[in-house]
Amino acid sequence: MTEPHDDRGIELPSPTASPLYFALGLSLLLAGLVTHELVSMVGAAFFVLGAVGWWRQVLPQESEQWVPLQSEAERARPVSPRRAAVDHLTAGEDRHRMRLPVEVRPISAGLPGAAAGAVAMAVVACTYGLVVEGSLWLPINLLAGIVLPSVDQASPEQLRSFHGLAFGLACGAHVLLSVSVGLVYATTLPMLPSRPLLWGGIAAPLLWTGVAWSVMGLVNPALEQYVSWPWFVASQIAFGLAAGWAILRVAPVATSQSLSLAERAGIEAGR
Amino acid sequence: MASIPLADTEPRRRFRSDVLHDWVTTVDHKKLGILYIASGIVFFVIGGLEATAMRIQLAVPENDFVSPEVFNRLFTMHGTTMVFLVGMPIITGFGNYLIPLMIGARDMAFPRLNAWGFWMFLFGGLLLYFSYLGSTGLYGAGSAPDVGWFAYTPLAGKAFSRGNATDYWILGIVVSGFGSLSGAVNMIATALTMRCEGMSLGRMPLFVWMMVIVSFMILVALPPLTAAQVMLLFDRFLGAHFFDTQAGGDAVLWQHFFWFFGHPEVYILMIPGFAYASEIIPVFSRKVIFGYSVMVGATVAIGFVSLSVWAHHMFAVGMGRGLNIWFATATMIVGIPTGMKLFNWLATMYGGRIRFRVPMLFCTAFLAQFLVAGLTGIMLAAVPFDWQVTDSYFVVAHFHFVLIGGLVCTIFGAIYYWFPKMSGRMLDERLGRWHFWLFVIGFNVTFLTMHGQGLLGMPRRIYTYPADRGWEIWNLVTSLGVVLQIAGVLFFVYAVIKALRSGEPAGDDPWDAWTLEWSTSSPPPDYNFDEAPVVRSRRPLWDLKHPDDPDWKYE
Numbered sequence: 133m134t135e136p137h138d139d140r141g142i143e144l145p146s147p148t149a150s151p152l153y154f155a156l157g158l159s160l161l162l163a164g165l166v167t168h169e170l171v172s173m174v175g176a177a178f179f180v181l182g183a184v185g186w187w188r189q190v191l192p193q194e195s196e197q198w199v200p201l202q203s204e205a206e207r208a209r210p211v212s213p214r215r216a217a218v219d220h221l222t223a224g225e226d227r228h229r230m231r232l233p234v235e236v237r238p239i240s241a242g243l244p245g246a247a248a249g250a251v252a253m254a255v256v257a258c259t260y261g262l263v264v265e266g267s268l269w270l271p272i273n274l275l276a277g278i279v280l281p282s283v284d285q286a287s288p289e290q291l292r293s294f295h296g297l298a299f300g301l302a303c304g305a306h307v308l309l310s311v312s313v314g315l316v317y318a319t320t321l322p323m324l325p326s327r328p329l330l331w332g333g334i335a336a337p338l339l340w341t342g343v344a345w346s347v348m349g350l351v352n353p354a355l356e357q358y359v360s361w362p363w364f365v366a367s368q369i370a371f372g373l374a375a376g377w378a379i380l381r382v383a384p385v386a387t388s389q390s391l392s393l394a395e396r397a398g399i400e401a402g403r
Numbered sequence: 404m405a406s407i408p409l410a411d412t413e414p415r416r417r418f419r420s421d422v423l424h425d426w427v428t429t430v431d432h433k434k435l436g437i438l439y440i441a442s443g444i445v446f447f448v449i450g451g452l453e454a455t456a457m458r459i460q461l462a463v464p465e466n467d468f469v470s471p472e473v474f475n476r477l478f479t480m481h482g483t484t485m486v487f488l489v490g491m492p493i494i495t496g497f498g499n500y501l502i503p504l505m506i507g508a509r510d511m512a513f514p515r516l517n518a519w520g521f522w523m524f525l526f527g528g529l530l531l532y533f534s535y536l537g538s539t540g541l542y543g544a545g546s547a548p549d550v551g552w553f554a555y556t557p558l559a560g561k562a563f564s565r566g567n568a569t570d571y572w573i574l575g576i577v578v579s580g581f582g583s584l585s586g587a588v589n590m591i592a593t594a595l596t597m598r599c600e601g602m603s604l605g606r607m608p609l610f611v612w613m614m615v616i617v618s619f620m621i622l623v624a625l626p627p628l629t630a631a632q633v634m635l636l637f638d639r640f641l642g643a644h645f646f647d648t649q650a651g652g653d654a655v656l657w658q659h660f661f662w663f664f665g666h667p668e669v670y671i672l673m674i675p676g677f678a679y680a681s682e683i684i685p686v687f688s689r690k691v692i693f694g695y696s697v698m699v700g701a702t703v704a705i706g707f708v709s710l711s712v713w714a715h716h717m718f719a720v721g722m723g724r725g726l727n728i729w730f731a732t733a734t735m736i737v738g739i740p741t742g743m744k745l746f747n748w749l750a751t752m753y754g755g756r757i758r759f760r761v762p763m764l765f766c767t768a769f770l771a772q773f774l775v776a777g778l779t780g781i782m783l784a785a786v787p788f789d790w791q792v793t794d795s796y797f798v799v800a801h802f803h804f805v806l807i808g809g810l811v812c813t814i815f816g817a818i819y820y821w822f823p824k825m826s827g828r829m830l831d832e833r834l835g836r837w838h839f840w841l842f843v844i845g846f847n848v849t850f851l852t853m854h855g856q857g858l859l860g861m862p863r864r865i866y867t868y869p870a871d872r873g874w875e876i877w878n879l880v881t882s883l884g885v886v887l888q889i890a891g892v893l894f895f896v897y898a899v900i901k902a903l904r905s906g907e908p909a910g911d912d913p914w915d916a917w918t919l920e921w922s923t924s925s926p927p928p929d930y931n932f933d934e935a936p937v938v939r940s941r942r943p944l945w946d947l948k949h950p951d952d953p954d955w956k957y958e
Contacts, residue, residue, distance in 0.1 A: 148428055148518075149427060155519050158526075186515060202933075
């Protein structure tokens with residue numbers, strides 16, 4: 133607060149009723165549409181009165197009033213230093229259950245994780261098709277049902293035969309879902325408690341299976357009709373374990389979490 | 404420079420007419436801000452009474468407390484009032500009052516335009532309510548608009564809305580809309596050009612940032628509504644056919660125009676609520692806001708994304724799969740920056756020495772209630788779910804959780820927080836706590852149960868219902884909640900009157916806060932600051948109070 137001030141007072145824009153007249157005039161002008169022409173005429177008069185008054189307020193010079201400064205007794209008290217000490221939060225102190233990963237796998241580690249998981253899941257699913265259903269194409273056609281509504285109407289024979297479109301769509305969906313899950317896996321890995329393979333490889337697939345079980349009828353009715361839940365769970369776990377294994381093989385990188393709060397605040401402020 | 408002498412050296416008695424003249428001719432941003440807020444509160448009471456009448460009507464089946472025609476007018480005027488005459492003026496009022504104080508300026512950039520904006524809003528509201536006396540409805544008697552607050556065509560066209568009640572609706576909103584536009588221009592100009600020395604954009608209080616973003620949104624979203632309303636006037640007065648489907652017009656076009664305004668409007672109303680919370684929560688948590696930059700970025704993101712979600716109000720219209728997917732996706736995406744904000748407020752509270760004074764209580768309730776609103780919003784963004792509950796009480800519950808659970812609660816928090824600055828008097832803490840608990844409990848009793856009615860299939864805007872639908876107990880409980888809310892608001896009104904008459908003096912800085920408005924007296928003088936402030940961080944008062952550990956060391 134350094135700017136010197138004039139002890140006598142400060143100039144401010146002077147009060148005026150012109151904006152009120154101008155607004156009243158405009159409102160009455162429009163109100164005449166739903167009332168009477170006379171209302172619009174009165175509105176036009178106020179409109180002109182307000183406009184002229186407003187112009188005269190600002191042209192040729194802005195009209196201002198001289199406002200005297202408040203007395204010393206009325207003025208704000210100067211802001212004074214506080215005696216109370218300032219606490220600084222530090223990582224891991226009492227009441228702060230912080231788990232700060234000093235190093236994490238880069239999010240891009242999700243890509244090799246996705247590739248490994250996708251292969252592992254496909255192997256389990258195709259094994260199910262060959263061994264249980266007698267067709268490699270059945271699980272692939274069922275997966276295509278996510279985006280191909282006609283799969284819902286297909287006969288068992290059709291589901292057990294090769295279809296180019298279904299194959300392409302199933303591959304696309306498999307890659308897309310695998311990459312998405314792989315990236316999420318790599319991102320959340322540092323937040324998981326100890327034994328990430330246990331959480332990411334087994335617990336998460338079981339939870340995901342529960343979600344899939346509840347929404348399968350909406351998302352993919354055909355798959356719900358043919359799904360074998362033990363094999364489904366096995367394919368999910370295969371994905372989780374393979375993806376986790378691949379992600380953990382990627383070299384970790386340092387994070388800014390290990391820096392001090394001040395340094396981090398500086399970084400966040402763009403220094 | 405022309406000067407008008409104002410103050411006589413000899414004291415003179417100020418008559419009521421002098422006081423009235425002062426307020427009517429004022430161009431001072433603080434008085435205009437108070438006028439906006441006070442007018443908004445008056446309209447809030449009116450809109451609340453309309454809602455109460457509706458809830459009495461719906462409390463029991465086959466009730467005839469009001470007639471069907473009156474019921475239609477009630478829900479139309481209630482919605483229009485709450486959005487255009489309560490939400491908009493109150494957020495503009497706080498912006499008006501606080502932006503110059505927070506950036507160390509003496510007034511808004513365009514003080515006279517500021518006054519004009521307020522009077523346009525007020526006359527727009529009065530014109531709308533004059534319809535009760537002046538308009539001619541189907542039966543030749545005075546009647547208010549009855550086409551719903553979004554006035555869908557062709558219902559709002561001349562063929563189905565005879566008389567001129569709908570014209571009053573159009574003109575009232577057009578007039579008050581001009582006021583909102585002028586306010587938006589003024590806030591942007593003020594914040595961008597009148598900041599005090601040292602206040603870079605990166606040091607601007609989050610409140611100011613958010614009001615600037617809201618102002619840009621108003622400039623983008625409001626003109627299309629005004630344009631559509633002028634087109635509707637052409638249809639009704641001049642025989643044009645913009646929305647006349649039998650003559651080549653398009654009724655759905657109105658829906659697009661309206662919701663292109665209507666959905667950003669939800670965020671135009673809600674982001675100021677975020678702004679109040681972003682100032683109150685850090686002060687009462689005794690911590691700096693968590694993730695300042697992210698909060699600004701998230702608000703900008705909300706501003707952009709919210710301009711591309713409007714047609715989620717129209718999933719049931721039959722727009723086609725492509726558009727449905729686009730608008731569903733955009734709607735879900737807007738949840739990301741909004742969620743970031745919620746996490747940042749929680750992170751600000753986390754580990755803080757929280758003081759649960761009344762402003763903080765309201766902000767804490769806001770966090771929980773707005774989360775519920777956000778979750779039901781995501782549910783409604785899913786097209787199949789929306790098809791099942793569209794135009795049901797589930798939707799009514801959702802947007803009341805946004806606008807009451809979110810906005811109104813933060814407004815109450817803001818009033819308790821800044822009332823001492825505006826009046827120089829503290830609001831009574833005990834009365835405030837009664838207000839808080841009665842209002843929040845009443846709100847949840849009313850609107851949590853409303854989700855149930857919606858899921859059971861009760862359509863919105865129905866006048867009454869038979870006793871065999873299983874809705875009776877839900878409606879009764881919903882209506883009983885209103886009683887608690889009214890009791891809470893009565894405590895609030897009493898607290899305000901008591902504070903103005905005999906409230907405890909507030910002092911300059913009753914909350915030990917950190918932004919510039921608390922460095923001047925309460926209430927501030929006409930010129931705001933004796934000397935133009937100079938700031939070095941986002942919390943200039945913190946720097947002065949803690950010279951050994953100022954914020955500018957870390958920013």
